[in-house]
Amino acid sequence: MRTFALLLSLLLCATSHAASPDTADVDAMMKAYQGDVPSASLLVIKDGKAVLRKSYGLAVLESHEAATPETNYRLASVTKQFTAAGILLLSDHGKLSLDDRVRRWLPELNAAHDAITIRQLLDHSGGLIDYEDLMPTDATDQISDAGVLKLLAAEPRSYFPPGTSYRYSNGGYVLLGLVIERASGQALPDFLRRNIFQPLGMTHTLLYQRGGPDVPHRAYGYSEENGHWTRTDQSPTSATRGDGGIYSSIDDMAKWDAALYDHRLLSDASRNAAFSAQNKVTGEEDVDGYGFGWRIHGDVRWHSGETMGFRNVIIRWPKQHLTVVMLTNRNDPEPYHTALAIGQRFLQP
Numbered sequence: 001m002r003t004f005a006l007l008l009s010l011l012l013c014a015t016s017h018a019a020s021p022d023t024a025d026v027d028a029m030m031k032a033y034q035g036d037v038p039s040a041s042l043l044v045i046k047d048g049k050a051v052l053r054k055s056y057g058l059a060v061l062e063s064h065e066a067a068t069p070e071t072n073y074r075l076a077s078v079t080k081q082f083t084a085a086g087i088l089l090l091s092d093h094g095k096l097s098l099d100d101r102v103r104r105w106l107p108e109l110n111a112a113h114d115a116i117t118i119r120q121l122l123d124h125s126g127g128l129i130d131y132e133d134l135m136p137t138d139a140t141d142q143i144s145d146a147g148v149l150k151l152l153a154a155e156p157r158s159y160f161p162p163g164t165s166y167r168y169s170n171g172g173y174v175l176l177g178l179v180i181e182r183a184s185g186q187a188l189p190d191f192l193r194r195n196i197f198q199p200l201g202m203t204h205t206l207l208y209q210r211g212g213p214d215v216p217h218r219a220y221g222y223s224e225e226n227g228h229w230t231r232t233d234q235s236p237t238s239a240t241r242g243d244g245g246i247y248s249s250i251d252d253m254a255k256w257d258a259a260l261y262d263h264r265l266l267s268d269a270s271r272n273a274a275f276s277a278q279n280k281v282t283g284e285e286d287v288d289g290y291g292f293g294w295r296i297h298g299d300v301r302w303h304s305g306e307t308m309g310f311r312n313v314i315i316r317w318p319k320q321h322l323t324v325v326m327l328t329n330r331n332d333p334e335p336y337h338t339a340l341a342i343g344q345r346f347l348q349p
Helices: 002-019 023-029 076-092 118-122 145-153 170-184 188-200 250-259 268-274 336-344
Strands: 040-046 049-056 058-060 222-225 228-231 246-248 295-297 300-307 310-317 322-328
Touching: 023 049, 023 336, 040 250, 040 336, 049 250, 076 118, 076 170, 076 188, 076 246, 076 268, 076 300, 076 310, 118 170, 145 170, 170 188, 188 250, 246 250, 250 310, 250 322, 310 336, 322 336
Parallel strands: none
Antiparallel strands: 040 049, 040 322, 222 228, 295 300, 300 310, 310 322
């Protein structure tokens, strides 16, 4: 019996080691983020527990402020899953329908787009012209959500009839943020704080806008130019909100990930819809379809976020209860492949 117990103990130790890759191996993969360079914060969650939670590099180069798991990064397009959740919450509570025409809530939108529905903005099948291409090429002032709506109100063209194709649209998610405000009667930052961030305990996450609350533990964005890092934290499109304005940390993103497994925030039907392919996607790497704020690839659900000086990604393997979040305050490299490779080390065969 004593021999059997010893063998069992050795087997369990070997199994545990196989399920938890050597941290040094991950550190080697994160070498580009180490030292006096812009940072990365990395989180691996397996079966509801953080099995890897680590930050590398600097959140603020000028003051040599090191990044920590509490550092808040601009999420860029990872914001879209929160905007989608806001719409789904309002749908769950009967405040709107996903099949409402968008012009019911935003009558300023050009009449040529009367057929576009909320659902079609969520899955990028609305066909709206990219607002970035409607801005003056020499624009230096930041455009607001109201400015985006004004541009689209004056634009009758579209890429395709709504519901017939796919084209990723930041403008569509800007409009969804405005729909949330009108359907809820609350400013978008307040709605997200009261209905998502506070209930989930995401106490340091916020939708940032100039003149509002400061971002705690803020990382600033940088770009490498001629071998030197230059602060590039804002651009003319950095003031829009529903498509990319949230700041969060890996610690708060762990709380968000937990809420995606049960009905503490969204109904089962809404969660299933968000994680199901609502629109077929072609021409994008590792993307078969798009849900509501999520890219779909086989059993993987993921989304990246890229903006001036930030590159982020969240990758989820829901069937294996595995998630990798990687947030960075730099323009390069993109973190998707690194995060994917790290996650694959934790996958069960």
